[in-house]
Amino acid sequence: MFKKILCILMAAVLVLSFAACKDEISLQTGSSDDYSYDQGESSEPASTESEAPKNEVSSNSQTTSGDSKKCTNHNFVESEIITEPTTKIEGSKLLKCSKCGEEKTETIAKLVFKNNSIITENGVKKAVVKRINGSKINVNVVPNKVLFLGNSLLLGMSNYSYGMCATDAKNDYYYHVTQAILKKNPNCKFERAHIAHRFEAIENVKDFNENILNLPWKNNGEKSPALGDLFTKDLDLIIIQAGDNVNNAARKAAFTETCGKFVELIKEKCPKARIIWVYGWYQASTVEQTVIDTCAKWEMECISLASLHVPATEAKAGQPYETESGGNAIVNNDWITHPGNEGMKKVADAILNKINL
Numbered sequence: 001m002f003k004k005i006l007c008i009l010m011a012a013v014l015v016l017s018f019a020a021c022k023d024e025i026s027l028q029t030g031s032s033d034d035y036s037y038d039q040g041e042s043s044e045p046a047s048t049e050s051e052a053p054k055n056e057v058s059s060n061s062q063t064t065s066g067d068s069k070k071c072t073n074h075n076f077v078e079s080e081i082i083t084e085p086t087t088k089i090e091g092s093k094l095l096k097c098s099k100c101g102e103e104k105t106e107t108i109a110k111l112v113f114k115n116n117s118i119i120t121e122n123g124v125k126k127a128v129v130k131r132i133n134g135s136k137i138n139v140n141v142v143p144n145k146v147l148f149l150g151n152s153l154l155l156g157m158s159n160y161s162y163g164m165c166a167t168d169a170k171n172d173y174y175y176h177v178t179q180a181i182l183k184k185n186p187n188c189k190f191e192r193a194h195i196a197h198r199f200e201a202i203e204n205v206k207d208f209n210e211n212i213l214n215l216p217w218k219n220n221g222e223k224s225p226a227l228g229d230l231f232t233k234d235l236d237l238i239i240i241q242a243g244d245n246v247n248n249a250a251r252k253a254a255f256t257e258t259c260g261k262f263v264e265l266i267k268e269k270c271p272k273a274r275i276i277w278v279y280g281w282y283q284a285s286t287v288e289q290t291v292i293d294t295c296a297k298w299e300m301e302c303i304s305l306a307s308l309h310v311p312a313t314e315a316k317a318g319q320p321y322e323t324e325s326g327g328n329a330i331v332n333n334d335w336i337t338h339p340g341n342e343g344m345k346k347v348a349d350a351i352l353n354k355i356n357l
């Protein structure tokens, strides 16, 4: 009689285990997440889904040793970010018990956009810089080495010599900002580079990975040095003036995906650089949310130029400009929606106000 009961019990256990195994198999082969895993994307959701039933089977049938049992005193550690938070929506993350593998999700609070990184330390103004590993350092607001990355407003005139549409190299925003910094630190060094073709014009993430993550970047005939060579460890201020050429759906989608990656790349290469993002002479509404979310995540500052762009600050039809050879020519009518000398001064003032020397 006892043997009979034991046999029935063992049979029941076998049937249950088999049924559980079948469930596991169908989960693994039928899951659409597994398909995306095969294509090399987001492997983690697929593996966690198939692991969950496995643990249940083990503890129910007790066919394996106790290491896969649920523990009574979980030690949850962060396993992965499921959704990144933005300034508009909460994110979520997956936590996993380091002892038994039990999983749970938790919400991540919305990002807070401060747009101010200035503190005073022993009477000296400093900017708080959040590094790629999340730690923070304080760098002097008066810089020693500055990199300007921008589009035509930085380097659009006279074969990439100065900003469009100033009348000459001593009237663009780069000139005004560098002159003000030199008054505080005559030894400060400056570099600038044109990134409209290489960053703003990117239409998919593959282009970004191939042309930007693989430094040094292609130069596309501009006079600027290869950008990979410009990302040096000693930079303590980087002004990124970009977003105006994000002017179609493909560029917008790519910008949304790559803006944060671009900042992370710079933070890896330039670990102590304070980064300020300037946008919106054109196309402010297209890029604003992405710029603000990126700045909130990295506690960076940003400047919208949208309110500065009015007819009075644009260049004037028929105005002269200095050519590369030092001669004079008349501006092309296609250029004059760019800032003229007055607009350039206002852009520079906005940047200097944010740098807060």
Ligand SMILES: [Zn+2]
Pocket (backbone or CB within 6 Å): 070, 071, 072, 073, 074, 075, 097, 098, 099, 100, 101, 102
């Ligand atoms: Zn546990």
